[in-house]
Amino acid sequence: MSENFEMVAKTFQGLEGVLSDELKELGAQDVQQGKRMVSFTGDKEMMYRANFCLHTALRVLKPIYKFRSADADDLYEKVKRFDWSTIMQATDTFAIDSTVYSESFRHSRFVTYRVKDAIADYFMEAEGRRPSIRLNAPDLRLDVHISGDEVTLSLDSSGEPLYKRGWRVAQTDAPINEVLAAGIIKLSGWHGQCNLVDPMCGSGTFLIEAALIAANINPGVYRNDFAFQRWSDYDPELYSKIYNDDSGEREFGYKIYGSDIAVQAVAIAEANVKSAGLGKMIEVRQQDLRELEEAPEKGYVITNPPYGERLRPDDIAGLYESIGQKLKKVFRGYQAWLITYDKELTSLIGLHPSVTYPLLNGDLECELREYVIFDGSYKDMKRAGGTLRNEGFRASDKDRGARRPFKETCGGDGDAESHDDGGKPRRRFDRDKKGRGERDGGKPRRFDRDKKGRVDRDDEQPRKPRRFDRNRDERDRRREQRREERHERHESLLDRDAFFHSDKFARQVLQHREPTLGKDAEVPIVRGRRKSWKRNDGSNENGNPSTAGDQ
Numbered sequence: 001m002s003e004n005f006e007m008v009a010k011t012f013q014g015l016e017g018v019l020s021d022e023l024k025e026l027g028a029q030d031v032q033q034g035k036r037m038v039s040f041t042g043d044k045e046m047m048y049r050a051n052f053c054l055h056t057a058l059r060v061l062k063p064i065y066k067f068r069s070a071d072a073d074d075l076y077e078k079v080k081r082f083d084w085s086t087i088m089q090a091t092d093t094f095a096i097d098s099t100v101y102s103e104s105f106r107h108s109r110f111v112t113y114r115v116k117d118a119i120a121d122y123f124m125e126a127e128g129r130r131p132s133i134r135l136n137a138p139d140l141r142l143d144v145h146i147s148g149d150e151v152t153l154s155l156d157s158s159g160e161p162l163y164k165r166g167w168r169v170a171q172t173d174a175p176i177n178e179v180l181a182a183g184i185i186k187l188s189g190w191h192g193q194c195n196l197v198d199p200m201c202g203s204g205t206f207l208i209e210a211a212l213i214a215a216n217i218n219p220g221v222y223r224n225d226f227a228f229q230r231w232s233d234y235d236p237e238l239y240s241k242i243y244n245d246d247s248g249e250r251e252f253g254y255k256i257y258g259s260d261i262a263v264q265a266v267a268i269a270e271a272n273v274k275s276a277g278l279g280k281m282i283e284v285r286q287q288d289l290r291e292l293e294e295a296p297e298k299g300y301v302i303t304n305p306p307y308g309e310r311l312r313p314d315d316i317a318g319l320y321e322s323i324g325q326k327l328k329k330v331f332r333g334y335q336a337w338l339i340t341y342d343k344e345l346t347s348l349i350g351l352h353p354s355v356t357y358p359l360l361n362g363d364l365e366c367e368l369r370e371y372v373i374f375d376g377s378y379k380d381m382k383r384a385g386g387t388l389r390n391e392g393f394r395a396s397d398k399d400r401g402a403r404r405p406f407k408e409t410c411g412g413d414g415d416a417e418s419h420d421d422g423g424k425p426r427r428r429f430d431r432d433k434k435g436r437g438e439r440d441g442g443k444p445r446r447f448d449r450d451k452k453g454r455v456d457r458d459d460e461q462p463r464k465p466r467r468f469d470r471n472r473d474e475r476d477r478r479r480e481q482r483r484e485e486r487h488e489r490h491e492s493l494l495d496r497d498a499f500f501h502s503d504k505f506a507r508q509v510l511q512h513r514e515p516t517l518g519k520d521a522e523v524p525i526v527r528g529r530r531k532s533w534k535r536n537d538g539s540n541e542n543g544n545p546s547t548a549g550d551q
Helices: 016-028 044-053 072-081 108-127 178-188 206-215 235-242 262-274 317-329 343-348 378-383 395-399 413-418 471-498 503-511
Strands: 007-012 028-031 037-042 061-066 093-101 138-149 150-157 193-200 254-261 282-286 300-302 335-340 355-361 364-372
Touching: 007 044, 016 028, 016 037, 016 178, 028 072, 037 044, 044 061, 044 235, 061 343, 072 108, 072 150, 093 108, 108 138, 108 193, 150 335, 178 206, 178 343, 178 355, 178 364, 193 206, 193 235, 206 282, 206 300, 262 282, 282 335, 335 343
Parallel strands: 093 138, 193 254, 193 300, 254 282, 300 335
Antiparallel strands: 007 037, 007 061, 028 037, 061 150, 138 150, 335 364, 355 364
16 A cells, blocks of 8 residues: 655635545545645545546645745755655656745746756756756646745646646637636535526536536546656556546436527537537527526526626626526526626626625636525515525535644755744844945945935046946837737737637537547547546557547
């Protein structure tokens, strides 16, 4: 049995509790919620399963090195001190993602450069050669997280973010993220126990994610690869067992309905549904919400209406009024869940929410709202013991924000030089102020100079022109040239986006239906199993050459 180790699953703010529940169902141990992340422990099989099975995780990280640092030089030295030969070779390629919340380190790109330099110099001194940076499909992807003076270096076991499922053929304007969509469905409590309707389905993200949840299909079944498959300790037989395990899948006895006013959105949604192999569970049609007169038997409405930020319908206020009218008249007996942004627009729905839950949709601070649409009069609903309140919603999330204690793993005698008696790194403002800038024979610091920014001189020789005063005409010419080039690129992007959202492109999608997956992935799901799982070693389960990777 392999040894357990610590892991971190990253997610969106507001989905920590849902991700925690998913991890516990998978059998993860020591699950603790943090901000936009959940930490847990498990073995190699748990790491594989977390990547393959989680609906609400963005990445799965494996921390390998923790230490404290308060300046760039100390960061460089401690990263260089790590024995990088245990996880990579000089012939490997690597990439670095940095996230920084610190007063000492203000630029994540600068942190990336310093960590890259430390790793490169480590191999240059040890072997006389260095590994190369590669942004696309590197052999090893590192994650650097700095909070205050706490530095954590992790291996990224996912590679491409996990929201890139692999089923998407195309997308409409402003599509909702797959992980966020799955999180909203799980927050609503829907798991396939009734019908589900999305009357503004766009490219079909809610529809497909709902079908995966209803049938308990692992989202990783569409992926061509994960980063851990390029690690030296990768176990293909273990991954084979996880990939082909369909014992948890179930039949879905209801239907998922989607509609949209835009013809091209419906075409793209249908193509995505076919690419995912879920056509038997999902029905999509073109229809204006305001023309909707009937709905299937009681179920759930889950939708993401336009906010007026990126998508601007002609009458967005009228759209929100129509949402409220249709919920009250057409979807009686339903539970409706909407993710909203503008409170003034949301008030036009004219219903009191039973749940208001904060969520981040990109950089927009949104709210997930539940509306209970009871059938009959309010008094009859109360007599039957019903209520519009949902006081127990996500009661298990009370400990959200708990944080695993930070424990350094660097060790060594050299660490004591950069720490105070309390074991914490010295902050810049704790150093000897008299020793800064008042060095014998040193240049005066900027705040020692006169207000004009020049050091006082005994002579009165004219000052040389400063660098930014020279060649002003040439500088302005180059700036104008760059502006024109950016404008041309912008115009070309606008033309391209206009084509991707045109009726012509929608017709092409319907005609050709070319999924982004390889030929082996075009085989429809049969209880979650595909005929070829060994995509990376060139053979399928029958021992014949595989066509994986052909586009």
